[in-house]
Amino acid sequence: MYGKRLRGVRAPHRKNTSGCAPARMPAPAAVVIPMMMHIGAPAKPVVAAGDTVKVGQLIAEASGFVSSPVYSGVSGKVKAIDSILLPGGQTSAAIVIESDGEQALRDGLAPPPVSDLKSFLAAVRESGVVGLGGAGFPTAAKLTVELPKIKAVIINGAECEPYITSDTRTMLDQSDLLWEGVLMLKKYLEADRVIIAIENNKPDCIALYEGLARAQDGVEIKTLPSLYPQGGEKVLIYNTTGLVVGEGKLPIDAGALVLNCTTLAAVVRYIKTGMPLVEKCVTVDGSAVANPQNVIVPVGTKLSDLFDFCGGFKSEPKKIMYGGPMMGLALTDLSFPILKTTNAVIALGAKDAIPPKETACIKCGRCIASCPLRLMPANIEQAFRRKNPEELEQLKVNICMECGCCSYICPAKRPLVHVNKLAKIMLRDYQDKNKTAAKKEGTLK
Amino acid sequence: MSSFAVSVSPHIWSKTTTSSIMRDVLIALIPALIASVFIFGTRPLLVTAVCVATAVISEWVFEKATKRPVTISDLSAAVTGTLLAFSLPADIPIWQAVVGAVTAIIVIKQLFGGIGQNFANPAAASRVIMLLAFSGPMTQWRQIDAITGATPLALIKAGDTDLLPSLLDMFLGNRGGCIGEVCVPALIAGGIYLLARRIIQWHTPVVFIATAVVLTALLDAQPLYQLMSGGLLPGAIFMATDYSTTPSTVRGRVIFGFGCGLITVLIRVWGSYPEGVSFSILLMNIITPYISRWTRSRPFGGAKA
Structure with a gap:
């Protein structure tokens, strides 16, 4: 067997919203959908200003193997294709859509035919799903591997970042999709060993999946300690299987394939309903937020609209960030849109916003x-x-x-x-x- | 609403700070200070107060004079002052205690760049300097009862083992010695507090003490007295666990502790001084950069370079 678990820190949990089933936010007046919401080549717009679009309609196609198509999450009219600044500092083309508020679905929305690995991977590609844990690597590209290499498929339900509970909600509210996904991975990727890894601060999720796994061979539920960062890919792989991902290597080189639980659920939603990834469940929390909660929003929703939906701010926000407080990206303003990979938006008040003063290293180790x-x-x-x-x-x-x-x-x-x-x-x-x-x-x- | 703070992640920080660590060390030293009052009277309080005040003031003066940020609020100077006082006899002349504290802070700590930069433990190094400079007063022990004026280590060295105090007196601290080194339960309580607060790890003190005890047992040199005598316990718990001057990896700390134990025994058994803890810590401090180099952690999955 392998040695000790990899180390980490006991960061505070602050999972204030874990008991809060997500509310669906009405379509905002306008959405801004960037073409670069994933790692790889940006998507190429297939609509032009003036076109009308509906929910689930393709608005930009993948432009390479490592790329991903983009769909509209609102119905309305394409207003413009702009160049915007992304939070990471890159510029990206973005399709601006004015919503008509009707949320009319695309005509002919139907599940894609999936019967074997090839059609499964094609469906994953069309679903527009990318690594929703935050990395944004196109899922179809990740799943395109030599099948015999796979020793274990790991479903990442660790959700180790403080505050964030959107994965918890996926595991609880979409357990049918997620479980179906586990079975699909076993079937199409011929995975003998699927591990669902969950931190021990989510006992309800663990109980739910242990119940489901009892009647299914080759699915294990691994309870991880609540020790940040259990969900980090290399850490997760080692702590669940003992496999070591070497320097400069991919997880699959070690025999591991890791999928975030929300990623898998989104893939299955497309396969079951034909609805691609057009909306995200986002945890809105932090000391400045009036009503912290989980919200389902169309991709491209501006942060200002999202915070308004959550009752605005109870104190003046001094720091806004995408993602959790351990790895999240601090933002300069509220005009940024929700991306495919956004799983939380945190707003901190003055007391929590400013980094503490730096002093000399005392070599404490x-x-x-x-x-x-x-x-x-x-x-x-x-x-x-x-x-x-x-x-x-x-x-x-x-x-x-x-x-x-x-x-x-x-x-x-x-x-x-x-x-x-x-x-x-x-x-x-x-x-x-x-x-x-x-x-x-x-x-x- | 227009201006948000933008900083690199993470956006939360643990509550532990340099000053909270030093505060915990000071708390851990309180039992030994209280014990010293019962054993030696109120004089230890005066010596400790003088050492702490001098250490803090020297740091402030030096940093003001060299136009550096003043760091006395991190409490590290107060810790150094207390540790120095603990390794002095109760009747040390006050001016010598002042000289010792100034040496510790200015010569050993600040001239090398201040907190985190000094290569040697300021209290241990200053004690060694004082031992050489003021050998008389530094080895003059207050008589606890009619029999013992010398420390147990001096008695062992001189071969007068029949004059040794009982093991119970050794344990409780009814014997000659420095202010903060005599009361074993008080020192152990401090050590447990530091372990529980995760300020120190067990490796250095346990290896240090175990090495000294095992070696003296093998050499048939009164291991139990050796364990409870001199600076072994306070040195192992409070000085050999100093961050800046000891290795920062577990393997390094084990080597450090072993080296300290070995050198202590070599000096105690064959050296001309009865006590060797501060020398051993100082010597191991000096080779710490080398230990650190040998004991680097191997990155996870790292390819061989």
Whole structure:
């Protein structure tokens, strides 16, 4: 068997909304749907300004193998195709649709024919589903693997980030879809071993799936400790199966295929109903939100509309972020739209918004003891400040997944994740330079 | 409504801060201070107060003079002052205690860059300097009863083992020694508090103490007295667990603890000083950067470079 579980931090849970079945928000006046909501090539618009669209209608097609089509979540009229700034700083084309409020469904919405692996993968591709845990890797591309390589398929229901409960709601409210998905994976991917991994702070989910799995061979429910980041892909794979994903390798190289539970449910929804991914269940929470809750919103809904639906703010918000507080992205304003990958929007009041003052490193080793990937963040920081890329290479900063444990735990409140991100860039530049130098030498010979 | 704070994740932080850690260390030192009052009278309070005040003031003065941010609120200077006082005899002349605290903070800590940058434990290093500079007063122990003026370690060294206090007196602290080193239950209570608060890990103290006890047992040199004597317990619990000057990985801490135990026994058994804990910690502090290099953690799934 394998050794100890990988480490992490006991971040607060703050799962305030786990008991709150999602409310459906009425279609907003307008949605802004970016073409880059996934890793890979941006989707290519197939509608033009002035076109009318309906719910579930294709508005942009995939433009490559690692890409994903985009569908409208509202009915109405395409107003424009704009270029917008995404929260990560990239620019992306975005289709702006004015809603007519009717939410009329596309004509001829019907389940796709699925009978074998090929048609299953085609359906996954058409569904517009990407990794909804946050990474946004097109699911069809992920599932296109040599089947014998698969040792275990892991359904990620860890949901280890504080606040977020949208996966919990998927597991509770869409258990029929999710379970159907497990059976489909067993059938089409010929997976002998499917593991549903859930943190122990969700006992109702664990009980539900243990009940379902009892009558089914080859499906295991693994209860994980509530130790952030159990849901991190490498951590999840190791802690459930003992498989080690090596540096620079994909999970499938180790024999593991991980799918987020909401991702799988969204795929199955398309296969069962023909409705592609056009809406998301989003946890809206944080100290500034008037009525924290889970909300189902069309993809492209602006944050301002979403917060209005949740009763606005009870105190002035000072920090807004996509995703949970451990890895979430802080936003500059409320004009950003909900993406396919958005699972939570957090608004914090003044008291929680400003990072604490940074003091000198006391070399306590907490960052090292808490790093799930056994990196040495304090040493990485020193090497970075000394501008020593060779040292960074030895310390393997490149495998950092930026989970945030080191910064969270640091008693000196040093921004270690930030430094790791910068250190990765320093290392990449150094390696690129070496490569070019080696190439030059090669051509001279 | 227009301006939001934008910072890199994470957006929440643990409640533990440098000053909360130092506050916990101070709390853990309180039992030993109280015990010292019962054993030696009120003089330990005066010495401790002088050392703490001097340490804090020296840090403030140095940082003001060098125009650095003032860090006295992190309480690390107060910890250094307390630890130094604990390793002094109760009747140390006050001016010598002042010199010791100034040396610890300015020479050992601040001249090397302040908190986190010093290579040696300020209290341990300063005690060694004081031992060399003020050898007389530093080895003059207050008489607890009519029989013992010397410390148990000195008695063992001199071969006067029949003069040793009873093991119960050893345990409770009714014997000669430094302010904060004599009362075993008080020190252990402090250690348990630090372990429970996750301020320290068990590896260094347990390996340090076990090494010393096992080696003295093998050498037939009164292991139980060795365990409870001198600076072994306070050194292992409070000084060998100092963050900046000891390795930050578990493997490194095990090596560090073993080295400390070994050197302590070498000095106690064959050296010319009866006590070797502060020397051993200081020597191991010096090789800590090397231990840290040897004991780097292997990244998960990392390819061999």
